[in-house]
Amino acid sequence: MAAVLSPIEASKQLAAYTAVDTHVLPEHKLIGIGSGSTVPYVVDRIVAQGPAVNRDRVFLATGFQSQQLIVHAGLRLGDIEQFPELDVTIDGADEVDADLNCIKGGGACHLREKVLAEAAKTFVVVADYRKNSQLLGTNYAPGVPIEVSPFAMTSLLRNLAALPLPPVAVLRMARAKAGPVVTDNGNFVVDAVFPDGEMRDPVALLHKIKLLTGVVEVGLFCGIVKAAYFGNQDGSVTVKKEGGEVSTIAAAP
Numbered sequence: 039m040a041a042v043l044s045p046i047e048a049s050k051q052l053a054a055y056t057a058v059d060t061h062v063l064p065e066h067k068l069i070g071i072g073s074g075s076t077v078p079y080v081v082d083r084i085v086a087q088g089p090a091v092n093r094d095r096v097f098l099a100t101g102f103q104s105q106q107l108i109v110h111a112g113l114r115l116g117d118i119e120q121f122p123e124l125d126v127t128i129d130g131a132d133e134v135d136a137d138l139n140c141i142k143g144g145g146a147c148h149l150r151e152k153v154l155a156e157a158a159k160t161f162v163v164v165a166d167y168r169k170n171s172q173l174l175g176t177n178y179a180p181g182v183p184i185e186v187s188p189f190a191m192t193s194l195l196r197n198l199a200a201l202p203l204p205p206v207a208v209l210r211m212a213r214a215k216a217g218p219v220v221t222d223n224g225n226f227v228v229d230a231v232f233p234d235g236e237m238r239d240p241v242a243l244l245h246k247i248k249l250l251t252g253v254v255e256v257g258l259f260c261g262i263v264k265a266a267y268f269g270n271q272d273g274s275v276t277v278k279k280e281g282g283e284v285s286t287i288a289a290a291p
């Protein structure tokens with residue numbers, strides 16, 4: 039018997055299934071798989087396309103979690119060095135604004151996520167309705183994830199505090215380990231809550247943060263997303279596309 043999903047899980051699944059059905063076509067052979075709790079539904083739907091279509095596909099991972107997902111699903115794992123150009127990458131998001139700018143990095147994978155997003159001809163994000171907002175920072179409270187070289191962590195916190203509109207910034211701590219979260223690249227993550235004024239221009243903010251010494255990558259994805267799929271509580275899916283088109287696919291009867 040199929041497990042009964044909670045409303046949030048059902049909306050993640052709906053977004054993921056709709057995005058895969060629309061963007062992962064039989065001719066797509068190189069596919070990036072993102073990180074987070076929505077992405078397993080992406081992999082499930084790709085597996086459901088069948089062994090014939092998946093046999094000659096290669097899947098690239100944004101981190102340890104998606105690597106495990108790919109391997110355990112019996113799909114072929116590849117490396118960005120071998121396959122620097124992908125047909126499509128599908129990933130989760132922490133928040134998406136009206137212009138398809140995103141906060142990503144809630145799972146501390148945003149460096150590799152950005153590499154696979156930029157490598158793809160089409161980058162698509164999937165999420166539940168809570169991630170769909172007008173302005174970044176409205177619904178996602180922890181702030182902008184900033185991956186930083188451990189040696190530069192203290193100086194980054196000082197440099198952030200010295201900005202004209204400083205954020206409230208903290209080193210992300212691990213939950214089931216003493217000490218900080220360590221990324222798949224061996225770095226730390228600082229979460230920085232910026233004033234609304236700064237969040238209104240994510241591109242400018244991204245550039246400002248990127249210039250600070252020791253910053254490896256910033257969890258602001260700007261101008262990369264082609265389409266965002268949000269599963270809604272009523273079973274419909276809201277689709278935001280590059281260029282501003284927003285549509286809602288009605289719930290199945």
Ligand SMILES: O=C(CO)[C@H](O)[C@H](O)COP(=O)(O)O
Nearest residue numbers: 074075076130143144145147
């Ligand atoms: O950016 C990410 C990890 O670094 C994830 O994609 C993001 O946190 C969304 O995860 P979820 O689908 O669990 O809400």
